[in-house]
Structure formats: C-alpha cells, structure tokens
Amino acid sequence: MKVNLKKWMRTNGAYVAIWILMGFIALGLVIYELGIYTLAVIIPFLPPFIIAMIRMVQELRK
C-alpha cells in the first residue's frame, strides 16, 4: 500500500503528536520512579523499535 506520508501526516498529525506526548510523559514517569535503571527497561527493546520504524517507512513507500 503506497501512502503519501506528507498527506497522511497532515490528516493525522494531531494523533501522532498526542501519542508522542503520551510516550514522553510515560517515559518521564518511569524515569521519575526508576532513575538510571530506566535504561535496563528501554535498551532491550530498542532494536525491535528501530527496525519497526525503518520497516514501517519502507512498507508505506512500497
């Protein structure tokens, strides 16, 4: 499915912004509770997250 990312972002940018904001708030809460140990929660999940982001863009451009 080929998607015009610019057009999609114009339509759904507000949703994306809310999700990103919620993500940062949740991260802030976890950092507030765990401090430096937050890294132990985040680091194992970074590889699938990065691959997911790359694949998402690749599949949307197909």
Add this chain to the structure above:
Amino acid sequence: MMIAHVTIPLILYALFPTHIELLPLLFGSGFPNFDVFPTLLRKNPPKNALAETHASTILHTLFLYIVLLPILYFLLNSYGIVNGWAIVMSFSLGGIIHVLSESFDEKGRRLLYPLSKKFYGIRVLPYDFWTYLTDKTIICFEVALLVLAILLLLIRPFG
C-alpha cells in the same frame, strides 16, 4: 497499545508499591513483544495481518508466565537474591497484564494454550496499528488511563 506496556503496570505499581518491583514488572510487560522479530524481518507484509507471527507465539500466552514463575524463583533463590519472589512475581505479572490487555483486540490471544491453540478475547479494539493510532475513542481511553496512572503515582493511596 500503551496500556499493555506501561500504563496498567504503572497503575498497579502505584496501588501496590510495597509488593511490586517496577523494573521487572515493566520488563515483563514488554517481554512478550520479542516475538515481533519474524514480523519485522519479513520480506513482504502478509495479506492478512491477523495471521502474522507477532502475538501468535508462546511469548503471548499466560502459560509461559505461570511456568516461568517457579523456575525463575528457584533460579534467583539459588543465587541468593533476597527479594526474588517479588522480582519474579512482578515479571510474570507484567507478562500476564500484557497478554490479557492485548486479548481485547480483534486478534485475541492464545489464553488457554497449551490446552487450546485458538485465540480468545473480548474483541473490541482494532489489531491494525494504523487504525489503533488514529481512533479517537482509543486515544481518549489511553489518555484517561495515563492521567489515572499519574494521579495514583502522585497520591500513592496504599503506599
């Protein structure tokens, strides 16, 4: 869904801070998603998203976290870790929260594995990522639970 990974674990931690270890709880709530690799590394997306590997493996079953509970406990105990039970229980609880929360999507989860390989659940949420991302009702629900988590962490009603 953010509720399965962070929000519900934070709410539970805010309610029972003396019984739950947050670090293993959050690690446990993210652990089921390690079965996402075959989906991420595929060459072409499947025609039916519900048939993909993600959320279909043993990592997305309640069975795994119940079985892991005593095994990990004895393992930590043998290394002399004092609060091993709280750590293991929090990890398993995280995994169970993840699986149960996600069973509300249209795919469901293998809740009765290994007795049944069927997917069960109350299928009220979309499975498709993009639909989930842009659904107003879901965003309101996620925001409401996040606000609840913030309030509970600030108030600490039982801690």
